[in-house]
Amino acid sequence: MMHSLILEGIGVQNWTYILVGVTFAIYIGIAIWSRASSTKDFYVAGGGVSPLANGMATAADWMSAASFISMAGIISFAGYDGAVYLMGWTGGYVLLALLLAPYLRKFGKFTVPDFIGDRYYSKVARFVAVLCALLVSFTYVAGQMRGVGIVFSRFLEVDINTGVIIGMLIVLFYAVLGGMKGITYTQVAQYCVLIFAFMLPAIFISIQMTGNPIPQLGFGDTLSDGSGTYLLDKLDGLSAELGFSEYTEGSKTMIDVFAITLALMVGTAGLPHVIVRFFTVKRVKDARKSAGIALLLIVILYTTAPAVAAFARTNLIETVSNKPYAEVPEWFKKWEETKLISFTDKNGDGHIQYVKGDAYLKDENGKFDFQSPNNSTKNELYVDRDIMVLANPEIARLPNWVIALVAAGGLAAALSTAAGLLLVISSSVSHDLIKKIIKPSISEHGELLAARLSAVGAVCVAGYFGINPPGFVAAVVALAFGLAAASFFPAIILGIFYKRMNKEGAIAGMVIGITAMLLYMIKYKLGWFDETVPDKSEWWFGISPEGFGTVAMVLNFIVSIVIMKFTPAPPEDVQEIVENIRIPSGAGEATH
Amino acid sequence: MAKTKHASAYWKENIKYVLILLLIWFLVSFGAGVLFKDALNTIKIGGFKLGFWFAQQGAMYVFVILIFVYVRIMNRLDKKYGYDA
DSSP, rough: OOGGOOOOOOOOHHHHHHHHHHHHHHHHHHHHTTTOOOOHHHHHHGGOHHHHHHHHHHHHHEEEEOIIIIIIHHHHOOOOOHHHHHHHHHHHHHHHHIIIHHHHHHHSSSHHHHHHHHHHOHHHHHHHHHHHHHHHHHHHHHHHHHHHHEEEEEEHHOOOHHHHHHHHHHHHHHHHHHHHHHHHHHHHHHHHHHHHHHHHHHHHHHHHHSSSSSSOOOOOOOOOOTOOOOOHHHHHHHHTTSOOOOTTSSOHHHHHHHHHHHHHHHHHOOOHHHHHHGGGSSSHHHHHHHHHHHHHHHHHHHHHHHHHHHHHHHHHHHHHTOOBBBGGOOOHHHHTTTEEEEEOOTSSSSBBOOOSSSEEEEEESSEEEEEOOOSOOOOOOEEEHHHHHHHHHHHHOOOOHHHHHHHHHHHHHHHHHHHHHHHHHHIIIIIIIIIIOOOOTHHHHHHHHHHHHHHHHHHHHHHHHHHHHOTHHHHHHHHHHHEEEEEHHHHHHHHHHHHOOOOOHHHHHHHHHHHHHHHHHIIIOOSSSSSOOOOOSSGGGGGGGGGGGHHHHHHHHHHHHHHTTTSSOHHHHHHHHHHTSOTTTOOOOOOO | OHHHHHHHHHHHHHHHHHHHHHHHIIIIIIIIIIIIIHHHSSSSTTTEHHHHHIIIIIIHHHHHHHHHHHHHHHHHHHHHHTOOO
């Protein structure tokens, strides 16, 4: 099927086997070298990670298969609206660095529920936090395992399920053996692989399209065809011509853009697998610094992605629009086989009409049915957004090893995020549930064993969802941010900045915030309350389910403060904890 | 008591800096990139409409700078109050 891939020399597939094999061997080698020998190693990598290593690990942890493979594609179809992801998934780090990371590091425990449980002197609060952490992490991790499977199947001709299982085994090996310590140092390696794999094709394409080697600048430069036209003007013109909205204008309403961006920012700052990374450094000042390094390393990819999006969009339109189907380039045919791109000649003129609208009808599962053209639109082309990154090296005619590198990069992105999430799940179970709630008398040795076993359990559950993805997983992953925004963020912020905040307020806020988010999501995203998913016009204040995290967060803040006013102040010793975390010096090592 | 006073002076100064930095954070992203995007889009720098540039590039650069400025300010503040041990 992929005969066209083996072009010359070693061939793409062999290159992919070589590069993926080498990177996997590195990850396993690191895991053996950095295996965990105590719960402290397992939960917070011994607490002595340098700010640079932690910054790199955080960046890899953060950038998932979605950031690597799908984001540029989403932006290239959404134009300006794509900014919600760009600003949303980076702006949260400012909140993390200024409002959370230094204080949580000073607090010096292992997990987010640890902070909630101690600060709100309550097992109920801890338990609610554990449930929120598990809900957020499981929805997120299922998508990552699926991502691993998809990368394998697209590049190595294995079945998606086989890909998921290979991914499970690799993550299992280094997460179970190394815990946070193993994960941290494999993530450092994974960052290097993924950033190299993303930047190299981007630089080449920028040179080809604009003559500028820096994609961020090429994005605003003139085209190299000698016309003197700016790339973005050209793209606006092409989009308008074909009936799409202007690329630099977008189509979402301002309030929705605002709400989604804020929900993603706050959600980022509230995601347990990101927060926990700041428990691994030595001092409070290291926590601040590593947040800065992490964001710098993330922004390298995030400022390149919109440039790639604009290049790829222009390239795509110019290559296919009104061109004879018989003359399409090699990559078009290749990705047609995997249904990432599909053409149906509705008017029988042998040319590709690519305009606004769905080319095909959807089946009952909401997926496009490539046997039934949608005759109510003139559009004849279906393009999967993932193709924008996956096919980029081929569109730019880069050598085979670069194409293979993109596969290794996609796997690095998916595996690093999956491992970080699995660790949160396993520590929630072994530390927060077993050690702190069910059996406080458990020995250090017993807790470490429990941590490893829960990691195994978590990998199996994640793998199960990766192989049998429930229809709602894709929808829910984007909403994990809303859930984190609606639950953790207010509880942690109030816990640090509002000494009078008590357990009654925090628990009520978290429960009401996350419930509101879940209900809105079920009604307006999944449509389980009605026959179908309700129309946009019924959204509250015109805010989409993705943006509702902002509303749920505000609700959480209001409920927490109102309930607190009517209930007793927290005890003296808790107020002392708050005084203490506000002072950076004397951050001891993380303890039980 | 002197110790608490010292600590709360530190905290007040910290809050002041954080609020200033967050104001900038808000202005470059939600301000320039969302609320005032259309007005800024009438200005063009190179091929970029300014509002679009803030939303897809500029805000992110400023975010990085903000964190490193915060790191410097806080390191100095910690030293001033003797909390840098």
